[in-house]
Amino acid sequence: xxxxxxxxxxxxxxxxxxxxxxxxxxxAGLVAFGLFSLILGFRTDQNMSGQLILTPRPGLLAASVAAxxxxxxAIALIARSGVLRNAGAIVPASIRGxxxxxxxxxxxxxxxxxxxxxxxFYSNRYLLDLSILVLTYVMLGWGLNIVVGLAGLLDLGYVAxxxxxxxxxxxxxxxxxxxxxxxxxxxxxxxxFWGVLLGFPVLRLRGDYLAIVTLAFGEIIRLVLLNWQDFTxxxxxxxxxxxxxxxxxxxxxSETGFAATFGLEFNTTHRVIFLFYVILALALLTxxxxxxxxxxPIGRAWEAMREDxxxxxxxxxxxxxxxxxxxxxxxxxxxxxGSFFATRQGxxxxxxxxxxxxxxxxxxxxxxxxxxxxxxxxxALVMIGGFELFREFEQFRMLIxxxxxxxxxxxxxxxxxxxxxxxxxxxxxxxxPAHIVEEAxx
Amino acid sequence: xxxRDAVLDVRHLTMRFGGLVAVDDLSFTARRGEITAIIGPxxxxxxTVFNCIxxxxxxxxxxxxxxxxxGSQYLLERLFDFRIAEHARVARTxxxxxxxxxxxxxxxxxVAQHNRLMRASGYTLFGLFGLPTYHRAERAAIDxxxxxxxxxxxxxxxxxxxxxxxxxxxxxxxxxxxLCADPVLLCLDEPAAGLNPRESxxxxxxxxxxxxxxxxxxxxxxxxxxxxMEISHHVVVLDYGQKIADGTPDMVRNDARVIAAxxxxxxxxxxxxxxxxxx
Numbered sequence: 001x002x003x004x005x006x007x008x009x010x011x012x013x014x015x016x017x018x019x020x021x022x023x024x025x026x027x028a029g030l031v032a033f034g035l036f037s038l039i040l041g042f043r044t045d046q047n048m049s050g051q052l053i054l055t056p057r058p059g060l061l062a063a064s065v066a067a068x069x070x071x072x073x074a075i076a077l078i079a080r081s082g083v084l085r086n087a088g089a090i091v092p093a094s095i096r097g098x099x100x101x102x103x104x105x106x107x108x109x110x111x112x113x114x115x116x117x118x119x120x121f122y123s124n125r126y127l128l129d130l131s132i133l134v135l136t137y138v139m140l141g142w143g144l145n146i147v148v149g150l151a152g153l154l155d156l157g158y159v160a161x162x163x164x165x166x167x168x169x170x171x172x173x174x175x176x177x178x179x180x181x182x183x184x185x186x187x188x189x190x191x192x193f194w195g196v197l198l199g200f201p202v203l204r205l206r207g208d209y210l211a212i213v214t215l216a217f218g219e220i221i222r223l224v225l226l227n228w229q230d231f232t233x234x235x236x237x238x239x240x241x242x243x244x245x246x247x248x249x250x251x252x253x254s255e256t257g258f259a260a261t262f263g264l265e266f267n268t269t270h271r272v273i274f275l276f277y278v279i280l281a282l283a284l285l286t287x288x289x290x291x292x293x294x295x296x297p298i299g300r301a302w303e304a305m306r307e308d309x310x311x312x313x314x315x316x317x318x319x320x321x322x323x324x325x326x327x328x329x330x331x332x333x334x335x336x337x338g339s340f341f342a343t344r345q346g347x348x349x350x351x352x353x354x355x356x357x358x359x360x361x362x363x364x365x366x367x368x369x370x371x372x373x374x375x376x377x378x379x380a381l382v383m384i385g386g387f388e389l390f391r392e393f394e395q396f397r398m399l400i401x402x403x404x405x406x407x408x409x410x411x412x413x414x415x416x417x418x419x420x421x422x423x424x425x426x427x428x429x430x431x432x433p434a435h436i437v438e439e440a441x442x
Numbered sequence: 443x444x445x446r447d448a449v450l451d452v453r454h455l456t457m458r459f460g461g462l463v464a465v466d467d468l469s470f471t472a473r474r475g476e477i478t479a480i481i482g483p484x485x486x487x488x489x490t491v492f493n494c495i496x497x498x499x500x501x502x503x504x505x506x507x508x509x510x511x512x513g514s515q516y517l518l519e520r521l522f523d524f525r526i527a528e529h530a531r532v533a534r535t536x537x538x539x540x541x542x543x544x545x546x547x548x549x550x551x552x553v554a555q556h557n558r559l560m561r562a563s564g565y566t567l568f569g570l571f572g573l574p575t576y577h578r579a580e581r582a583a584i585d586x587x588x589x590x591x592x593x594x595x596x597x598x599x600x601x602x603x604x605x606x607x608x609x610x611x612x613x614x615x616x617x618x619x620x621l622c623a624d625p626v627l628l629c630l631d632e633p634a635a636g637l638n639p640r641e642s643x644x645x646x647x648x649x650x651x652x653x654x655x656x657x658x659x660x661x662x663x664x665x666x667x668x669x670x671m672e673i674s675h676h677v678v679v680l681d682y683g684q685k686i687a688d689g690t691p692d693m694v695r696n697d698a699r700v701i702a703a704x705x706x707x708x709x710x711x712x713x714x715x716x717x718x719x720x721x
């Protein structure tokens with residue numbers, strides 16, 4: 001009975017609100033007219049004698065204002081009718097409970113897709129290169145997720161470790177002639193060492209202050225690489241970095257090359273596919289280690305430290321060591337990704353390690369939802385892959401990108417996957433809603 | 443009283459913040475297996491004493507000696523920070539509850555057993571490869587957490603986020619969390635603050651129970667006189683950083699200086715003040 005009554009009231013309100021929606025739309029249209037009249041309504045051209053003249057464009061202006069008017073009218077009508085108000089409640093609790101399994105299923109699908117990607121796009125070199133790039137950023141995102149997502153230490157200079165890894169690999173491989181598989185762990189260890197070095201001076205800093213110091217650290221590393229000409233080659237970078245071999249078998253057309261050994265026809269794609277699987281394996285290693293660490297005392301200490309550092313100290317947790325391990329492990333994975341980058345490109349220079357890279361990686365972690373592995377992977381796919389897809393739109397590319405960012409922050413302010421999955425449970429695993437985790441961060 | 447009886451021996455403790463003397467030449471002894479309450483008006487320096495004992499402040503002067511049941515002794519003023527909790531096994535709770543709200547109740551209790559689990563996981567290395575030693579240690583840690591959750595009546599909410607619990611339950615969880623660290627001395631900073639009468643009665647019962655079961659010693663800051671007088675064996679009264687009384691609850695209750703401090707008058711005017719305030 002009461003339900004029917006409520007429904008009737010809603011309908012009555014909806015019919016009444018057409019006037020209100022119309023008013024809303026009229027205001028929006030007026031604002032749009034005011035804004036667009038100068039921006040879209042006129043165009044500056046040159047006349048025959050080279051003077052600037054204004055060409056009015058009434059048609060375009062009318063069309064944009066009409067689009068705003070009707071768009072706003074439709075939105076206002078829907079919003080006022082209360083259809084969306086209970087959108088959250090429309091999804092039954094039983095299905096919402098299953099959403100978590102949906103996430104696991106989705107992750108498995110994504111993994112299978114990643115595994116067969118080289119065969120799906122065998123003849124499309126561009127897509128293969130793009131997927132390698134995406135995976136590199138997935139790995140960087142997962143690496144930074146340890147520092148930012150789990151330990152709650154906002155690091156804006158993550159690209160420094162990427163650079164340390166890349167230069168360590170390049171210099172070790174060139175000067176000593178060591179192979180990729182020897183240089184890779186060394187580059188990781190060196191990056192971890194720099195992570196600890198960064199960690200020491202910033203132990204007492206949190207939040208904005210920490211962000212500023214880490215940002216400066218990233219710039220210091222880049223400037224040193226740029227100016228230490230004898231050692232790093234300065235702005236010329238390092239070229240001729242050895243390409244990876246298939247465990248000693250080079251990817252070339254020679255008798256002992258990969259193609260000849262395995263009886264295949266020589267094709268440069270073989271190396272690309274090999275690189276793809278290397279970065280996939282490295283990214284999955286990062287993911288696996290992070291998932292394991294979360295369930296170990298060190299991972300719980302990281303998350304506890306993110307929530308309350310003083311309480312951690314009162315429980316006998318050495319917060320200094322805990323922070324330094326977070327920095328070191330995060331940096332190590334950055335270093336791995338860096339050495340992969342160096343061997344893939346064959347050439348590195350300080351230009352590849354600018355602040356913009358750090359910003360993109362932080363954006364991936366924040367958009368993905370801090371601490372969520374699958375969220376970070378999807379965010380990297382969307383940010384890097386999506387960015388490339390819109391390449392044909394040229395200057396509008398940045399616009400679309402910005403709009404997408406604003407959209408995500410409006411609808412999902414805590415990232416794509418914002419709930420937290422507990423690391424251990426007694427009876428039943430219940431995801432922790434985002435607002436509780438978020439409150440702790442304040 | 444022999445030396446072995448004393449779990450905590452505070453001698454000539456002084457804490458200065460610039461020109462302000464928060465704690466002034468305080469000496470007292472807390473005995474093993476007893477509840478020692480520190481009371482006093484607001485701003486008397488009670489929490490500062492706690493912060494000195496638990497290593498959050500470094501005392502300006504004085505000595506804080508902690509004796510374990512096996513006879514080993516620790517000078518707390520020389521240990522820093524987390525080492526007091528780790529080695530001397532002094533646990534504490536906070537006046538404004540400090541839980542890990544985004545973690546589940548069970549996770550909160552596992553974080554409290556960090557150091558033991560860390561050793562069992564070979565400082566992460568064995569744990570990363572999934573060796574059985576760590577699994578055994580984790581199961582033992584969960585069992586201990588379950589035991590204390592049962593005691594404080596939160597076993598049904600073990601998998602809920604700590605930030606979702608009602609206020610009283612958060613207080614009890616904080617106590618359970620500090621007990622998971624196997625403390626030799628447990629310092630509770632106003633555990634009954636904000637609790638209703640029924641809840642504070644339950645708290646008194648819980649604290650007595652804890653002592654009976656674990657043999658640990660409690661140091662308690664509390665404003666609820668009802669709770670203090672009912673359960674504590676020994677009361678230390680502070681006013682303006684100085685000790686004004688020290689003894690059994692009954693002795694303290696009838697001490698003129700204590701009454702004066704609480705009424706905010708000079709000791710010799712207590713009788714007048716009491717007469718004036720009588721209805």
